[in-house]
Amino acid sequence: MNKSKAFTRFAQAAARFTGKPMCFAIAALLIVIWAATGPIFKFNNTWQLVINTGTTIITFLMVFLIQNTQNRDTEALQIKLDELIRATRDASNTLLALEELDDDALEKQRKRFAHLARKAREACASDDEPNAVDDAQR
CATH class of the missing domain: 1.20.58 (Methane Monooxygenase Hydroxylase; Chain G, domain 1)
Structure with a gap:
């Protein structure tokens, strides 16, 4: 050993x-x-x-x-x-092994997902459909 x-x-x-x-x-x-x-x-x-x-x-x-x-x-x-x-x-x-990226690349991904989350919340607030969050992310 x-x-x-x-x-x-x-x-x-x-x-x-x-x-x-x-x-x-x-x-x-x-x-x-x-x-x-x-x-x-x-x-x-x-x-x-x-x-x-x-x-x-x-x-x-x-x-x-x-x-x-x-x-x-x-x-x-x-x-x-x-x-x-x-x-x-x-x-x-592209999210595989994300922890290996440098800080700038991580920040770019974080901003991308923050934008997707904002769009999903807006869609959910304006639309009572259960799939509004999923639809906004695509």
Whole structure:
């Protein structure tokens, strides 16, 4: 198994675990235990440093795990949307892999669809027919 697959499997497992109520309960329990030990350690700097260092390290590592799982989810969603566009007869295949376009091309597409939406709303407002929105888009 290569390193990329191993990291992906680890990131997915970590994301599943950390998203469960049990993980939250464990984290909350650790905070309660830390707070309860404050009087024992006289609330000294080392006692505070333990929680600060621990939470910083965990937060730092979780950022990368969350970003990895979000990237994978977004890529999978884009592939699914591309397949729906490709399989829909009246859909424009120019919308496939839209996320790969530069900002100017994306803005051009956004304006195109905003114009179509305006036309559809106007047609719907002036015509009580149920297909007015569909007709205005064609």
